[in-house]
Amino acid sequence: MARAKPSDESRPRGRPPVRSDEETTRIVLEAARHAFAVEGYAATSTEELARLAGISTKTLYRLFPGKAALFEAMCADRLERLLSAVDLQASDDVDIETGLRAALMACADLALDPEVVALQRMVLQQSTTFPELAANFYTNGIARTAKALAGWLRLQVQRKRIVLDDAEEVAGMLIGMVASAPQRAAIYGGAALPSRRQIERRVETCAALFLDGCRAKSPRRSL
Template identity: 80%
Template sequence: MAQAKPSSEGRPRGRPPVRSDEETKQIVIEAARHAFAVEGYAATSTEELARGAGISTKTLYRLFPGKAALFEAMCADRLDRLLSDVNLQASNQADIETNLAAVLVACADLALDPEVVALQRMVLQQSATFPDLAANFYRDGISRTAAALAGWLRDQVKKKRIVLDDADEAAGMMIGMMVSAPQRAAIYASRTLPSRKEIEKRARICAAILLDGCRGPSA
């Protein structure tokens, strides 16, 4: 009896393509983002993280020294993506108040992003037990946002559009005015984050106060 010929539509021959470490890292980071958001940092085990990413714990530890390093990488990855979308190069053809309002909106897009606020809430909850989490989140997120704004302010000083003695200090004050109250309301009182329209309105008010102050004529 003649043997049946193998079907040309059968399983592909050879080994499946090998995934690079960078690709695997991204898969692990996405799995960690979901696990940390659902279970919290302390309750999430490295075994669960490895299982969620479809890899062994040995591979996980080869890519990330531990859970803290993975959390830091996850925060940095998310913030890198958001910061790459933040455009602080507002048109210099517009007036400085319009420019500043646009820049404050860009900063708020990062600081008031729902996922960033969720990460901040988790960091605050776990900071007493895992103090490095708070330090890393501050370095990778809050400080980098302020540094980006300070760089924009220095550029405006060079162009003689504004006058500032300390751009870094001013950037911290501006970000605080723009986003601190909505962040606190969302984290501590479970308030809804402001809409885009509300953020733009807040930015215009903040820009006007920062540039012109609010002292009345009688004062």
């Protein structure tokens, strides 16, 4: 007995569901993140990005006016995700040393994240040709991290746990102590990023230097 053909009513009709701009943007940013990391900024074309995202170049340009804007949005999106996980403890129940270590650890986790370091390496490689990339990366990542730590430091000043004149300046110094040397070693020297335990030890040392200093105390002279 011949099998009956499906009726017209049983066949799906119409176009497949259209993706929202929000979902399309997410897909484009993810495609850009991988493409820029593998090929670099200059070698990645908008046509290639559109192909990887499964959209037309017309749609890509509707969402992003150019490759620089797409790169900026990709960095901002990635750093926003990482920054949202940064929890700078400010509880009254946490002593200053424990709180400072936790705050510095959160900043180090961001600054020494392999993907962030890879982005920074790419930005430095392209900074001469595309100076706006470096400015955008600084604004969306480095400056925001320092601002978050500065806010934590100001709160400690208000609670009379530390004394500072310029929280922003000190925040930059602390992040530099924690992360700059390992970053430079990885970017310029090809060294491996530090392990979790190595970062923890570095944070402990930085916190101790900041809170206690390292100058040897002079022996008191007897009268």
